[in-house]
Amino acid sequence: MSSESPSIKTGYQVIQGYLRTIDSSPGVYRMLDSESRVLYVGKARNLKNRVSNYARPTGHSARIATMISHTASMMFLTTQTETEALLLEQNLIKQLKPKYNVLLRDDKSFPNILISKDHDYPRIDKHRGAKKKKGTYFGPFASAGAVNRTLNTLQRAFLLRTCSDSDYETRTRPCLQYQIKRCSAPCVGKIEVAEYKQLVRDAERFLTGKTTDMQAALAKQMTQASEDMEFERAAALRDRIKALTQVQTAQGINPQNTTEADVIALHRDGGQACVQVFFIRANQNWGNRDYYPRVSGDEDPAEVMQAFIGQFYADREPPRLLLLSHGVDDEDLVCELLADKAGRKVEIVVPQRGEKAELVSGAARNARESLGRKMSETATQARLLRGLKEAFDLPQVPQRVEVYDNSHIQGAFAVGAMIVAGPEGFDKNQYRKFNIRGEELTPGDDFGMMKEVLTRRFKRLLKEDPDRQLGTWPGLLLIDGGAGQVSAVREIMDELGVSDVPMVGVAKGVDRDHGKEEFYRTGKPVMALPRNDPVLYFIQRMRDEAHRFAIGTHRAKRSKAIGATPLDDVPGVGAARKRALLQHFGSAKAVGRAALADLKAVDGISDNMAETIYGYFNEKG
The missing domain is CATH 3.30.420 (Nucleotidyltransferase; domain 5)
Incomplete structure (x- = not known):
């Protein structure tokens, strides 16, 4: 059921009008302002009773009173049960992010530990995201650091491999992990399948908290190995017992009676x-x-x-x-x-x-x-943003600062990068990268790249938030460059009709030295800030962060391109077949020159696939 009031009035009287059209069913309600933006999402066991609370003129907290005063219409959705209403409410809050709801702003996934089950010698590894791989998952862990600490413990105590299956298949001698006693080297036959699987079972018991008799069993095995004069095995068991003892000592602060x-x-x-x-x-x-x-x-x-x-x-x-x-x-x-x-x-x-x-x-x-700590950092950040306003004579304190940079090698693998800073510091969820597409650009044309990046950025802003109501418009642009870059960017902004966005060019200044930066603004003289000014340090940090992000994005693009081969474009050739072909022929070029009979001889390549590969390269040739 959905309703909207035709009146542009707002407040409790608008809400009273809905009481005639709703019943006592459980459900979810939405309160909207005069521009149909969702102010609040709530659930109710009885919609009529809940909405009638908002229809009173008095008796509300300041937050609820303000929300009611801005309410111009409401929407309702009935459900079979209150539990369904609660679930729907939380989903809508996450999706719509209403102004007056309590909102969880960090929805990052948590890492897990995965023990794979698709190999004779399972690997143990960090895993994040959907649990699609076959294996046993343990978690969640609060951070990658927490996972890594636990993985280090498991490697010392249980000697499980962490290498990828492709690395495992190509090993001819033990790797460093074996040398430092963190792997049992199943890749070169240093351990039997049955013994390795026992290590896996022990690791799973450890991760489920069933460690009571583990050390006693290991001690018994070590004694037996010594009596049988298997001194190397006894030493390995001793090292495992020692690692477990260290772990349990470090876990003295862990709860004894709270399992999960x-x-x-x-x-x-x-x-x-x-x-x-x-x-x-x-x-x-x-x-x-x-x-x-x-x-x-x-x-x-x-x-x-x-x-x-x-x-x-x-x-x-x-x-x-x-x-x-x-x-x-x-x-x-x-x-x-x-x-x-x-x-x-x-x-x-x-x-x-x-x-x-x-x-x-x-x-x-x-x-x-x-x-x-957060409040202290926020107060500091607020002072720095006020400092930007004063230093550059901005019309208001910027709540969103966007910093742009480019990265390339003589025009190759060119990318643009945008980082965002605001009242709570760097907002990494808002960072954006731009693969430079302009085919007519001269290699290394920084002006052209900046023009492409800003054109794409602000065209999208004009499309998605033309009224500047969503908080995605910058209060200040920082451009890496001097008068030339500022002039070029200003021209772009004028063409797009957004010339009111403040912009400052940051140039390295004399000797390209930190602390001697010069700042360029349209129609104003070049200026500098004192070397010890906190606002200068703030700008340097933002510029360095933009440079770091741009360089990282550029390197990732370059690495991907360097690792690419013509095999990537052959239909039906995935990672496994690509690996088999490269191991058999040595290079993608050799695959392209291979005869059909040679392709059919490769393990894992069927006759039909060999014909597809052969046809692809012959057509290309």
Whole structure:
């Protein structure tokens, strides 16, 4: 069911008009402003009762009162159950990012450890993203660093390989990992399949917390090996026991009675919030991450916590237990939603004493300290943005600074790069790279490349946000270059009709020395900033970040091009067949010159595929 008021009025009287058209079903409602932008998404067990709360002229918090005053229309969608409404609400919040909802702004995926199951000698590796590969997954880990630490532990204790299957197949002697006792070298037959599989089982037991009798069993095996005078095997078992002992000593801070849980603590201060999440798996702390959800400051802690949990687990599998610093509204409903997602029971607890309370207390302390650091950094960033306004006489403090740079080698592999800085520092989700497409450009034409990049950038802005309402328009452009670049960019902006966007060219200045930068603006004299000015350091950091991003993008493009071969364009030739052909013939050029009979002789290349490859290169020739 969807409704919109024909009136352009706003406020509680508009909301009252909808009470006649909605019933008492569960569902989701959306509040929209006069330009049909979504202000708020909410769910209700009883839509009529919930909406009637907004139809009152008084008794609201400042946030809700402001939201009501801007509401010009509403939309409704009924559901069969309140659980469905809760799920739909969280999905819409993530999709629409309404102004007045608590919003989780960081939705990065978490890494896992994968033990593959498609090889006689399974490899252990870091994995991020969809779980499509065949194998057993362990996680989530809070960061790549947490995964790497655990992988190092597993390599020392269980000697599992981490090399790719292609590297494994081509080894003729043990690699460095074997020399430093971090791999059992199955690639060259240093260990039997059955023994290696036992190592894999032991590693899986370790990752699931079943380590009680592991060291005793290893000690028994070491004694037996010594008695059998298998001293090399005994020494290897001794090293594994030592590695496990070191791990268990380092894990003294880990919980003893909490096998699997996410510990979630909220701290609020000065209208801002930090949520700290610790991941406990197999009685081990697998790292933590902090989040700074967008809040207005007057929400109830239970509202913030429920919104966070709903959005956090929208695309993640919840653990069996959530330990929270604050309870949530509709706890039974949230548990039901999480249980449906996980396919098993999920429990929510706000512990008051014991080990679990200590875990929550530790997470809350981290949340408080993280928010303090964040607020300090934000205040510093705000001062720097104000400094930009004052230094360059801007009409207002820029909330979004875009910095552009190009990278190429004599015109080859040319890319443009844009980085973004704002009130919270560098916004890496907003970084963009541009593959230079202009075929008519002279190699190394920096002016031409900059023109292409900015033309593409602002044409897209004009198409996607012509009214400049989405916060994606820059308050300041920083261009790497002097008067020539600034003049060229100004010409581009004038052609596009966006000449009101402030722009500054940053040139290295005398001797291309840090600290002697010169700044160029249209119609104004060249200027410089004092060497010890924090705003100068800020500009240098932004320019260096743009240069780093541009160089990295350029190198990635160059590496991809260098690694490319004509085989990449042959229909049906994937990575495995490409590898087989290159190993057999030595080069792509030799493959192209090969006779049909030679192609058919390659392992993994069928007669039909050989004919396809032969035909492709003969047609090309």
